[in-house]
Amino acid sequence: MSLTLIDIILTGALVIIVTFILSLFVKKKLTLFVALLIVIFGIYFIKDQLKYTxxxxxxxxxxxxxxxxxxxxxxxxxxxxxxxxxxxxxxxxxxxxxxxxxxxxxxxxxxxxxxxxxxxxxxxxxxxxxxxxxxxxxxxxxxxxxxxxxxxxxxxxxxxxxxxxxxxxxxxxxx
Structure with a gap:
């Protein structure tokens, strides 16, 4: 899957926003890290699935x-x-x-x-x-x-x- 600059920028912005929101509720850094990984992989999975028709x-x-x-x-x-x-x-x-x-x-x-x-x-x-x-x-x-x-x-x-x-x-x- 090729990444474009816009994909990287949007993903980065989303990660920052999700990190901020999750940090308000989750105090353990490991839990926060795992949650972010799940969000990132979820985004790329959904993006890849949208290519099929x-x-x-x-x-x-x-x-x-x-x-x-x-x-x-x-x-x-x-x-x-x-x-x-x-x-x-x-x-x-x-x-x-x-x-x-x-x-x-x-x-x-x-x-x-x-x-x-x-x-x-x-x-x-x-x-x-x-x-x-x-x-x-x-x-x-x-x-x-x-x-x-x-x-x-x-x-x-x-x-x-x-x-x-x-x-x-x-x-x-x-x-």
């Missing part, structure tokens, strides 16, 4: 059960020269194919990576979604992310899934 949780603000997926565009990219070079792009509008892609993604568990060196991935996915924001008011939004065997954007895929199965089939068969 699923695809569904990650996109839930734009894509839920009431959303209408208008299309999914899949672009393959050649990354051999560093910057991505578009090779092929297909737009999927067929509801059954869209459902298969989303079902594949539904299984994905993720962990946010702080030190991801490249945001470019083999596939670039754009999901065009329509959501109702008020009665008779719709908004169209786009979810976009890079995807490969190991990463979805800045998130490492931490479980064994076949999240590329449908994407690769559609690319191979030109949809």
């Amino acid at each position: 699923t695809f569904q949780d990650l996109v839930s603000d734009k894509l839920d059960e009431q959303s209408i997926v208008e299309s999914i565009t899949i672009t393959t990219q050649d990354l051999s020269e560093g910057l991505p070079k578009r090779e092929k792009s297909i737009e999927i509008e067929d509801e059954k194919k869209i459902d298969r892609i989303l079902k594949d993604f539904k299984e994905v568990e993720l962990k946010k990576e702080e030190d991801v060196h490249s945001v470019f991935r083999e596939y670039y996915i754009e999901i065009l979604v329509t959501n109702e924001v008020d009665d008779d008011h719709l908004i169209m939004e786009e979810l976009a992310f890079g995807l490969d065997e190991d990463y979805l954007g800045q998130y490492k895929i931490i479980n064994e899934t076949k999240h590329l199965k449908t994407v690769e089939e559609l690319i191979e068969n030109n949809q």
